[in-house]
Amino acid sequence: MSVLQAELLRLRRWPTLWVLAGVWTALQVMFSFAFPYMAYRSDDPATAFQGSSGDLLGGMLPPAVPAILVAGTPMFGGAIVLIFGALAAGSGYGWGTWKTVLTQGPGRGTALGGTIASVGVFVVGLVLWTLCLDLVLSCVIALSESRSVVLPGLADTARAAGGAALVLGMWAAAGIFLGTVTRGPALSVGLGLVWTFVVENLLRGAANLLDALAVVTDRLPGTAAGSLAGALGATAEGPDATPGVLTVLSGPSAAVLTAAYLAAFLAAAVVLMRRRDLS
Template sequence: MNAVHAIDVTRAQLFALVRRPAAWTIVAAMIVLNQVFSFVIPYLSYRSADPSGFDAGATPEELLAGTLPAQVVTNTLGGFPVFAGALALALGALVLGSEYGWGTFKTIVTQRPARLSVLAGQMLAVITFIAGTVVMLFAMSIVTSTAIALGEGESAALPSVSHLAEGYVGGTLVLSTWAIIGATLAVVLRSVALPVGLGIVWALGIENLLSAMARTALSALEPLRDVLPGVNAGSLVAALTPERIGSAAPGVAETVSGGRAITTLLAYVVVAAVVAAWCHRRRDVA
């Protein structure tokens, strides 16, 4: 693999990716979900006559405090383990799987650069796009929470720079893991629709079912539960947001330690990339 060629592919892929409406649709969906569930619904519940409907047992003061800038890391990362993660998986599948749907795979692999350079460049482009998306999510959360704070006469103080940086790096790791898993599924299955369907069913359904069974009925499933990507993503978010107010978002739970979660997520990225490289290198162009 040639590093220079991989960087050239990354630049070319980003040039194409930022011009794809489907990619921005996914980003818009992440932003809308984040804004609605982290700010709009809690704030409207706070302003209503019966604020207990959104978070049972929470007082109006707690509902308001949960939307302020001090909680920006918690509110931004809350949906990453499940909903934003599923959308990131769809993005990864979209980038690499489209080459098979468009029939451009043959053209790419029969010309320079080498196959592994192309694959590395595509995956780097996915991670770079994810990193930029996380910046946008944090920026929108800061703007919305600051507007609420100013409107309600509350403190607009943000968390420390180090805490924001930790949240950003952790959030980028979580979404990048899901995106690389989606990209690998697209390479293995040579399509977009099937990886997206399987990935979303896994992220939103199967993982939650296995976790619930391990927690309630079948404790023998705990070792399996503790290595699932969504569980580790939720554990990392929980470790990064100890100051959260009220109930944790779906999928956010301290199942394993933050350090173990980071190691597991990085292992998923490496293993997924190796599997994708093996399939990509050996695939027949016919």
């Protein structure tokens, strides 16, 4: 607990945390509410978003909050928490603080465990903050359009929050793993973003030409995260599909695979930390 408290204090006073949280908040507000609402209020919303006026409004009302919550997590939210995880683990090598901590403080597993737990607290807090933000904004839109405020079901909201936390936790664990492997923040962040936005999409494109490659692409981290978001209600097909959301795997299969990746990334990071020289 003392290690966790120290890590939480470090992260809480770290400007990077608040910048990344602010970026995610801005993306959530703009792409989930501001732009769709402007399209809805425009003269021709069908031209703006290739959807009907009723579809646009319905996608912003409180019953749609569970789908809104998970829609951005596979790609954009995942990239943000991956950056945070990579910086949280990798910056200690760049600054030389891991050597100081491990020579004067707890063991390697305990020290990295504190970092992992503190990043987990950040992920859970980010999900709860996003849920509250989405509920408030959706209620404001409902009241402004003279619609009744019907809150989403508790079970659907809990499933969406759990799914969002699982997806973001997996990408944060990937960031911690990359930060530990590369022993630095810059390279780990670069590798993570290239994988998230480029490599997986290229592999899926190649799988359309080579059927045998689909066996691999259907089990990638991004596929698991996107399929979980799709199973929880995020739009995966059509002109208003959210980037990164897929329907390749079923909901239970995607959840199990995402959890397996999360555990594998963290286990690999701990093993590397315990066995490698810190120099």
